[in-house]
Amino acid sequence: MRMLDEKTTVRIFLNDVGSPPGTFVALHPHYQDWAPYRIDVSPEKRNDILLFGAIRPYKRTEEFIELAASDPSHLYALVGAPNTSLYAAHLKRLAAPIGNLRTELGYLSDEELAAWIQASELVVLPYRSFYNSGAALLALSLARPVLVPQNEFTRALQNEIGEGWVNITEDFTKSAVDSALAAPRPRKPDLSKRSVEAHAKTNIAAYLAATAGA
Numbered sequence: 707m708r709m710l711d712e713k714t715t716v717r718i719f720l721n722d723v724g725s726p727p728g729t730f731v732a733l734h735p736h737y738q739d740w741a742p743y744r745i746d747v748s749p750e751k752r753n754d755i756l757l758f759g760a761i762r763p764y765k766r767t768e769e770f771i772e773l774a775a776s777d778p779s780h781l782y783a784l785v786g787a788p789n790t791s792l793y794a795a796h797l798k799r800l801a802a803p804i805g806n807l808r809t810e811l812g813y814l815s816d817e818e819l820a821a822w823i824q825a826s827e828l829v830v831l832p833y834r835s836f837y838n839s840g841a842a843l844l845a846l847s848l849a850r851p852v853l854v855p856q857n858e859f860t861r862a863l864q865n866e867i868g869e870g871w872v873n874i875t876e877d878f879t880k881s882a883v884d885s886a887l888a889a890p891r892p893r894k895p896d897l898s899k900r901s902v903e904a905h906a907k908t909n910i911a912a913y914l915a916a917t918a919g920a
Contacts, residue, residue, distance in 0.1 A: 716916040718909065720838040723862045730915075732908035734838055736897040737847035740816075753808065754780040755883060756826035756850075758819060759841040761788040761797070761811070766832040769878055771800045773830070774807040777880040785810040785822050823848050828886055832878045836860055846871060846895045853878070853886045871895040 719725035720734050755777075757770045767784065774782035784807065788794040794811050801809050814822070823829065829845035830853045837859050842852045846867060854860045856874045864872040870891025875882040 716912050718912050721859055721862070723858050730908050730912040732905050732912070733900050734840060734843050735902045735905040736900040737844050738897065739902065740847075752781070752825050753783040753822075754827045754887075755782045756785070756822060756829050757783075757831065758785045758814075758822060758829065761786045761793070763793065764834045766834055766878075767797060768800060769832050770830060771797070771804065771807065773832075773878055773880070773883070774801075775804045777883065778806050779880075780806065780883065782807045783809070783822060783826065785814060785819070787811065787813050819844075820848065823850055826850055828853060828883065830878065830883065831855075842872075843897075843900065846897060849894055851886060851889070851891060851895075853882060866899060867895050867897065868892065 717726075717729045719729055719731050722731050722733075725731050755774070757765075757767065759765075761767050761784075770782075770784060774780075774784075782804075784797070784801065788797060788811055797811060798809065801807050810822070823845055827850070829841070829850050831839060831841055832853075833839070833855060836855055836857055839854070842854060842863070845852050851871050851873060853873045853875060854863075855878075856876050860872065860874050864874055868891060870889040873882075873886035873889055875886075
């Protein structure tokens with residue numbers, strides 16, 4: 707890795723925060739133009755609060771389950787594929803006695819995932835670490851606000867897209883959920899800086915810079 711790093715002449719970052727001067731920043735693009743995500747919502751998937759995606763321990767999934775247990779006033783849903791069968795069984799055991807928590811643990815198609823997201827009122831992403839999140843961008847692309855942990859990266863995302871759409875908290879509690887649900891927001895989030903075209907142009911510029919110096 708050290709040898710590769712020494713030979714690297716151009717670097718691309720997915721985030722403005724922490725990117726050194728002279729590097730390229732290609733912001734994670736939105737998903738607003740992707741056809742699989744423009745679908746009708748099935749009533750049986752209706753929920754208030756959703757955690758979705760590749761389910762891993764660092765994403766504090768157990769705390770999301772505890773949040774659902776502490777907040778019977780809302781219907782929660784946990785959907786996505788755990789990284790191991792043992793972890794899936796562990797989560798199922800934790801979720802089983804919680805009447806207001808629905809789970810669908812396993813691979814979901816783009817259409818199925820979009821249906822769950824659009825059936826929710828708020829997407830909660832209680833990750834331990836947060837640099838860049840495709841899940842957050844997908845939720846925002848489908849006009850669903852997110853609740854995320856507080857750090858320099860999520861603050862930058864909030865400044866870019868808006869407080870009502872990107873809600874930040876230090877503790878994932880019922881109070882934080884209620885505040886995020888009640889937060890005023892424009893009809894749609896501002897994702898204008900995250901077009902696929904802008905992302906592609908930055909990558910092309912980085913490639914041309916790299917080949918020019920070869």
